Amino acid sequence: MTEPVVQIHKLWTVFENGDKKSVVHKDLDLTVERGEIMSLVGGSGTGKTVLLRQMLGLETPTKGDITVLGKPAAELGKRGAASRVGMLFQQGALFSAFTVLENIAFPLRELNTLPRELIREAALVKLQMVGLPADAADKMPSDLSGGMIKRVALARALIMDPPLLLLDEPTAGLDPESADSFCTLLRSLHQGMGLTVVMVTHDLDTIFELSTRIAVLASQKVIINDVPQKVVAFDHPFIHDFFLGERGQRAMALLKNPTVPSI
Known part of the structure; x- marks a missing residue:
């Protein structure tokens, strides 16, 4: 049987504000299949x-276990999750001072393990995958529509082909x-x-x-x-x-x- 991609068991999330405690999750279980x-x-x-x-x-979480792709989720936060998990935030969270292509390439550039030209080619491929034209590469986030921002953010989330x-x-x-x-x-x-x-x-x-x-x-x-x-x-x-x-x-x-x- 294939191992679940995400396995959450008996998870508790408790937020504290002074003497007050707010329980958000209590013994939460969830399985996400491949x-x-x-x-x-x-x-x-x-x-x-x-x-x-x-x-x-x-x-x-306050307590409980979260396993993602066979590893504790906490390890993703320590080592960087971009190669295993892509994240598209609600408003896109693009870097306003970076061009479209620089935003998409950012996770690969942070690794600093590939030549710049190869990184650029990979970013251009992802730009095409999300349905944006090549001439969008040099645009700034302020020049994009809401739909384009979502697509650029999606391309960035997928730049390292996370499962x-x-x-x-x-x-x-x-x-x-x-x-x-x-x-x-x-x-x-x-x-x-x-x-x-x-x-x-x-x-x-x-x-x-x-x-x-x-x-x-x-x-x-x-x-x-x-x-x-x-x-x-x-x-x-x-x-x-x-x-x-x-x-x-x-x-x-x-x-x-x-x-x-x-x-």
Whole structure:
């Protein structure tokens, strides 16, 4: 049996503010299998982005175990995760003083193990992979549209061909046409590169368009982690309000995938 890409067991996340303690995660378990696209959804304060950062090794849980690609997630934070895990932050997080190509090439340049010309060629390949023209290479982030910023950030996340890609609100701030185009790109890259994807998103169209499984965070843990049609049928107040309202019904009705029926 193939080893899970991400394995989280009995995870606790507790934040302290003076004498007050806030428990965000309590005995949280989660498994991400190789090759799937998993969406993390939940209400405000359920720690979705915190969980992504813990997978990346940028934050340490209070207790519990997180294994990513067979290694403790904490080792990713110490050694640098770019070669094993790509991360697309919500606003792109591009360096404003760098050109597009410099932003994409940054992780490779930080390693300082390849000739500059080879790094440039690799960055140009990734630029093309995310659907941007070669003449975008010398543009500055301030010259880019929201959709272009997302694509540049995605190219940077993929520059070292990581097997795992983490996405924080990948279509946030995009108009419907740009969001649809970005989803199409993600699906193509997922298939073409054999990626495993974990994303946090509130966008129902994105969730139903891409997800092979949905993990729902509520009551400080994952209450269900399953295929979309089983998640929307799960009896819980958050799931009912989030998935079965007018927007959820519309998103499912428009979905072309017949395995996720309208309810």
